[in-house]
Amino acid sequence: MATSTKINTYTFWILQFLGWGFLTTANVWSKILIVPEEKSKAIYFFFEGLIFMFLAITLTTLFRNYLKRIDFIANQNSKNYGKAFVAYALIVLTFIVILIVSAHYMFIYINEKSAEISTLEIFLTGLNVSVFIFLWTIFYVGVKSLARLRKNKIDRLKLETALKDSQLNTLKGQLNPHFMFNSLNNIRGLMLEDVEKSREMLTRLSDMLRYSLNMDKVDAIQIEQELEIVDNYVALSKIQLEDRLQYSKQVDANLLQIKIPPMVLQMLVENAIKHGISNQKNGGKITLIVTDNNEKIILQVNNTGTLQTDTDSTRIGLNNIKKRLELLYGNEASFTLKEVENEVHAIIQIPVN
Helix, strand or coil: CHHHHHHHHHHHHHHHHHHHHHHHHHHHHHHHHHCCCCCCCHHHHHHHHHHHHHHHHHHHHHHHHHHHHCCCCCCCCHHHHHHHHHHHHHHHHHHHHHHHHHHHHHHHHHHCCCCCCCHHHHHHHHHHHHHHHHHHHHHHHHHHHHHHHHHHHHHHHHHHHHHHHHHHHHHHHCCCHHHHHHHHHHHHHHHCCCHHHHHHHHHHHHHHHHHHHCHHHCCCEEHHHHHHHHHHHHHHHHHHHHHHEEEEEEECHHHCCCEECCCHHHHHHHHHHHHCHHHCCCCEEEEEEEEECCCEEEEEEEEECCCCCCCCCCCHHHHHHHHHHHHHHHHHCEEEEEECCCEEEEEEEEECC
């Protein structure tokens, strides 16, 4: 990322100097060839060109920085168009005033004779500057927009690859042979006590397998559907952990139809059970919370325990969550893991679509 930013910066400055330098050179030589020596010395046009080039590079760079500050390329809405137009007008006006005034006094100094600034001269200068800055703006916005489209396409390809990797890693980390063996073995033992419940557990396990295998076909899923898989996972885990695992949900009913990346909630609960509850002799409690703050959906899983560094853990699930959130939402989403009063809180915040 840092290397790419440096390359973009170098490219911008190279294009700035080459573009304005070529325009200035062409303008200076055309004036030298057209304007008679008795009207103005050639050296005057050279210094006038330097002033023009300095103003052009300086003011367009300021304009570019302002467009970046308002994130114009990513948010080309009416509000930003209004801001950009005002900035454009100020840049053009500043350019015209400084250029005309400085060129006027330089003309007097170099040619040693007075000169009046005509209305036609002001109009032509203003027209030229307005057109040049406008063309520069179109070129800059066009190039940056194309670059953004290309980046979005690359990010989309990365996301598709990440989703496939996520599915494979989930099958490896969650529905691995060890988990399958334990679940089936626990269900077999449960058959001796409660046949109906055993059938229910087999159905839940089957649903989880089907859900996991289908995750490469979708980019988002309703919270309600994700919660069903979480319930299945918790129910299967409870066969082994029994009363050591307490589970509760606090879900805003208005958010059930909101779509989120698949398996993120399931991964948070899985992590809480594997690295939290199952490692404690007396077990503990898991609380799943789904709410919002008008701007973002908040997905939170709390479990009894403390944050510990597990050297045997590959952290596949957590790393997948971070990568997928970054590719899907960029800096607009966040994932935090913290310890609060003997509880571990895993919190995901994603923008409301």
